Amino acid sequence: MTLAPPPSALRRALLLSAAVSVSTAMAQTGPTTNARVLKVAAPWEIGSLDPSKTGYIFTRLEVTETLVDVDASGQLAPGLAVRWAVSPDQKTWRFALRPGAVFHDGSPVTPEAVVRSLQRALAQPGILKNTPVQRIAAVNGEVQIELKQAFTALPAFLAHNSTQVLAPASFAADNSVQAVVGSGPYKVVRVNAPQKLETAAFEGWTGKRPAVQRVEYLATGRGETRGMLAESGQADLVFTHDAVAIERLKRNPRLQFHTLPIPRTLYLKVNAAHPLLKDIKVRQAISLAIDRPGIAQAILREPKAAATQLFSPGMAEWHVPGLQPLVRDPGRARQLLQEAGWVAGADGLLRKDGRPFKLTLRTFSDRPEQPPMATAIQAQLREVGLDVAVAIMNASDIPAGHQDGSLELALVARNYALVPDPIGSLLQDFSPQGGDWGAMGWQSAQVTSALESLSTTNDPARRSRLRGALSTVLQAELPLIPVAWYQHTATHSKRVGNVSIDPLERSYRISQITWGL
Amino acid sequence: MNMGWTLAARQGARLLGQSALVAGAVGVLSFAMTRALPGDAAYRIAAGRYGYDMVDTAAADAVRSELGLDRSAAEQLLAWLGDLAQLRLGQSMVSGDPVLEEIAHQLGHTLQLSVVAWLAAMVLGLLLGTWAALRGTHWSTRWIDPACTVLRASPAFLLGVVLMLGLGVHLDWLPVAGHGEPVHLVLPGLALALTLLPGMTQVVRTRLQQVLRSDAFEFAQTKGLPLPAALWRHAAAPLALGTLAYAGMQLVLLVEGVVVIESLVAWPGIGHALVHAVISRDVPMIQGTALAMGLLFVLLNGVMDAAVQWLDPRLREPAGRSAA
Numbered sequence: 001m002t003l004a005p006p007p008s009a010l011r012r013a014l015l016l017s018a019a020v021s022v023s024t025a026m027a028q029t030g031p032t033t034n035a036r037v038l039k040v041a042a043p044w045e046i047g048s049l050d051p052s053k054t055g056y057i058f059t060r061l062e063v064t065e066t067l068v069d070v071d072a073s074g075q076l077a078p079g080l081a082v083r084w085a086v087s088p089d090q091k092t093w094r095f096a097l098r099p100g101a102v103f104h105d106g107s108p109v110t111p112e113a114v115v116r117s118l119q120r121a122l123a124q125p126g127i128l129k130n131t132p133v134q135r136i137a138a139v140n141g142e143v144q145i146e147l148k149q150a151f152t153a154l155p156a157f158l159a160h161n162s163t164q165v166l167a168p169a170s171f172a173a174d175n176s177v178q179a180v181v182g183s184g185p186y187k188v189v190r191v192n193a194p195q196k197l198e199t200a201a202f203e204g205w206t207g208k209r210p211a212v213q214r215v216e217y218l219a220t221g222r223g224e225t226r227g228m229l230a231e232s233g234q235a236d237l238v239f240t241h242d243a244v245a246i247e248r249l250k251r252n253p254r255l256q257f258h259t260l261p262i263p264r265t266l267y268l269k270v271n272a273a274h275p276l277l278k279d280i281k282v283r284q285a286i287s288l289a290i291d292r293p294g295i296a297q298a299i300l301r302e303p304k305a306a307a308t309q310l311f312s313p314g315m316a317e318w319h320v321p322g323l324q325p326l327v328r329d330p331g332r333a334r335q336l337l338q339e340a341g342w343v344a345g346a347d348g349l350l351r352k353d354g355r356p357f358k359l360t361l362r363t364f365s366d367r368p369e370q371p372p373m374a375t376a377i378q379a380q381l382r383e384v385g386l387d388v389a390v391a392i393m394n395a396s397d398i399p400a401g402h403q404d405g406s407l408e409l410a411l412v413a414r415n416y417a418l419v420p421d422p423i424g425s426l427l428q429d430f431s432p433q434g435g436d437w438g439a440m441g442w443q444s445a446q447v448t449s450a451l452e453s454l455s456t457t458n459d460p461a462r463r464s465r466l467r468g469a470l471s472t473v474l475q476a477e478l479p480l481i482p483v484a485w486y487q488h489t490a491t492h493s494k495r496v497g498n499v500s501i502d503p504l505e506r507s508y509r510i511s512q513i514t515w516g517l
Numbered sequence: 518m519n520m521g522w523t524l525a526a527r528q529g530a531r532l533l534g535q536s537a538l539v540a541g542a543v544g545v546l547s548f549a550m551t552r553a554l555p556g557d558a559a560y561r562i563a564a565g566r567y568g569y570d571m572v573d574t575a576a577a578d579a580v581r582s583e584l585g586l587d588r589s590a591a592e593q594l595l596a597w598l599g600d601l602a603q604l605r606l607g608q609s610m611v612s613g614d615p616v617l618e619e620i621a622h623q624l625g626h627t628l629q630l631s632v633v634a635w636l637a638a639m640v641l642g643l644l645l646g647t648w649a650a651l652r653g654t655h656w657s658t659r660w661i662d663p664a665c666t667v668l669r670a671s672p673a674f675l676l677g678v679v680l681m682l683g684l685g686v687h688l689d690w691l692p693v694a695g696h697g698e699p700v701h702l703v704l705p706g707l708a709l710a711l712t713l714l715p716g717m718t719q720v721v722r723t724r725l726q727q728v729l730r731s732d733a734f735e736f737a738q739t740k741g742l743p744l745p746a747a748l749w750r751h752a753a754a755p756l757a758l759g760t761l762a763y764a765g766m767q768l769v770l771l772v773e774g775v776v777v778i779e780s781l782v783a784w785p786g787i788g789h790a791l792v793h794a795v796i797s798r799d800v801p802m803i804q805g806t807a808l809a810m811g812l813l814f815v816l817l818n819g820v821m822d823a824a825v826q827w828l829d830p831r832l833r834e835p836a837g838r839s840a841a
Binding site: 041045047048050052053056124125126127129176192193194195196218219220221222224225228229231233234364366393394395396397399400402403415418428435436437 | 556557560561563564565566567568569570571572573574575576577579580611612613614678681682685686689692693694695696697780781782783784785790793796
């Protein structure tokens with residue numbers, strides 16, 4: 001073995017300078033610097049600047065505002081509108097704007113600008129189309145909305161991101177959105193679609209000056225990547241973690257892990273008009289066959305996620321504590337199926353008049369826990385003799401299958417907080433014709449009238465009675481079979497403080513975050 | 518000189534012809550393939566636009582009438598081909614932005630990443646292969662073959678995750694994901710380079726071993742030419758010729774890896790865009806991205822052919838003289 005010759009002075013100097021320059025370059029561009037830029041990672045890409053498409057990113061990052069906001073307890077609160085009032089006939093709403101509010105380009109937030117944004121939202125497919133809005137106009141320095149009929153939930157609909165208010169400068173001549181000029185505490189610095197968005201605190205913001213001055217949002221589609229961004233400390237705030245990574249993230253001393261129930265329920269959408277599912281006993285048997293705590297523990301890693309009724313306890317007004325909970329009882333399930341005329345064959349699978357009980361359960365993988373959950377349900381249904389095939393499809397195959405009648409069973413995650421009042425989703429899901437994501441081939445006069453009354457009455461006691469009646473019917477007839485209450489997960493690095501997670505996913509509340517270490 | 522220009526013009530014309538053929542074929546094929554997919558395109562596009570919480574029949578119907586999806590397949594295809602003939606690629610059905618603009622943006626990112634990965638693989642492969650060939654069966658080179666086999670058997674996704682965990686999370690040397698600064702190129706570039714490295718190393722090593730055993734090389738050494746000079750004079754050209762064609766072929770492998778790595782590290786490239794376009798049935802984007810990739814292949818093939826011609830004196834020989 002020969003020894004390498006000692007490096008000459010020149011070589012040593014070169015090596016040293018190379019090492020220094022590499023380490024300086026790493027220090028300058030490496031992930032551990034940029035101490036004062038808050039880095040946020042979430043799965044959602046910036047597909048478009050249009051509020052009706054991926055507008056939620058701009059409201060979550062507090063770039064844009066809606067007329068109505070929601071406070072920490074989930075109650076409606078002033079947003080761009082400081083107050084609102086409705087006429088005695090409940091058909092005309094007036095919204096007064098926050099005095100002195102300005103857009104990021106310095107122009108004032110006028111009723112005319114608000115009207116333009118709302119009229120645009122009304123013309124697009126979206127949430128506002130589901131309201132009886134007749135006319136939106138600027139009247140006497142306020143925004144006036146006239147309805148065809150009374151609709152008490154209107155302010156809640158005006159908290160939806162598709163109704164966000166943009167400055168006139170945001171729109172091109174053809175009314176498309178060319179830039180997002182909002183009125184929130186942060187303004188857009190750079191959009192590098194579809195993944196990156198940079199914002200900075202807006203100097204013209206009249207509210208409390210936020211501690212975080214610069215924000216970098218990175219849309220990171222893969223759960224593995226988001227987990228690693230959190231673990232490495234390269235992102236300060238990370239949303240939606242894979243269930244398999246949760247235990248590891250919880251143990252990480254540099255991270256604070258959050259899990260909280262959100263108003264989203266994973267349920268089986270049932271085609272109640274299907275010959276095999278028409279019988280209420282069959283739907284009850286399917287519900288009794290499902291091991292909800294097992295699924296919650298093994299797949300969602302959160303025992304509290306097992307659903308005992310459609311609405312989670314987080315939806316305080318809608319969750320009915322006294323309701324008989326949904327439980328697992330395979331013996332009772334078999335008995336009910338037998339009563340419905342189903343007899344086990346030699347292979348243990350059920351038959352009636354020589355025909356097997358065979359169905360397809362559709363689901364999709366936008367939320368990664370759905371496919372394993374569907375296969376768990378498949379195995380549990382097989383235990384009581386039901387033969388169910390699982391088909392992983394695109395999310396859009398659920399409403400399409402509803403429409404053409406081909407859908408049999410589907411596992412979906414329904415968001416009841418599209419607008420802060422779940423009535424927005426329920427009116428769609430339980431309309432007499434059923435809903436693309438809700439009931440199918442099933443209707444109940446009681447549910448229809450309860451929903452109608454709920455959208456026109458303000459009396460709290462009556463509203464509470466109506467909600468109780470609605471939940472009772474749904475629990476008994478099971479047009480949708482609840483499986484789990486969705487758990488929202490997020491982590492934040494301990495170098496930031498005062499982080500709170502919005503269960504309605506409306507805002508990342510960055511303006512309240514403080515710098516820690 | 519004149520002869521050279523004629524040759525170049527002929528090559529250029531051939532390249533143009535190939536491009537037109539590829540453009541037509543890719544456009545028609547990707548259109549036919551998207552039509553053959555099950556499910557209603559209007560619902561898919563609505564899901565791509567508004568998110569799955571918001572997709573319903575009303576949104577799908579609005580999309581259908583806005584985009585004219587109820588037109589016949591032939592009508593839609595003819596319209597696209599007509600636009601293509603005028604070099605217009607249409608607009609994305611999901612974002613509404615011009616396809617050309619989106620592709621220009623994404624292609625830039627993909628090219629950046631691919632070039633870095635490809636160059637890294639070439640340089641590393643050349644160094645490693647040369648070293649292995651010169652060392653022969655020395656013990657210090659015995660790890661190369663098993664390492665190459667392991668790398669070859671590892672999908673780009675796995676390599677990416679391992680590097681992200683090692684260099685990003687544990688050592689905290691490199692950003693796990695993101696883009697915008699030169700340092701963001703290192704990790705995905707390295708992951709992609711590692712997918713190409715084993716093939717490149719083995720080709721360089723085999724080719725160089727052949728050259729080293731050749732009579733010409735042995736004679737050069739016998740007459741006393743030092744090794745570096747002998748390598749430069751007698752091995753560089755045949756080595757370049759032998760590896761260049763292979764390096765060109767590796768671009769196919771590269772594209773396959775790019776699709777995976779881009780999604781993994783949140784890189785706004787064309788592979789990532791293609792996956793999204795397929796999911797949301799965004800036909801103009803699928804056609805546009807496939808077209809861009811197809812034309813890129815034609816172009817790179819052309820460049821590789823030209824490089825081989827330039828390097829190989831036998832191919833540079835004017836036709837008349839070689840026939841004589």
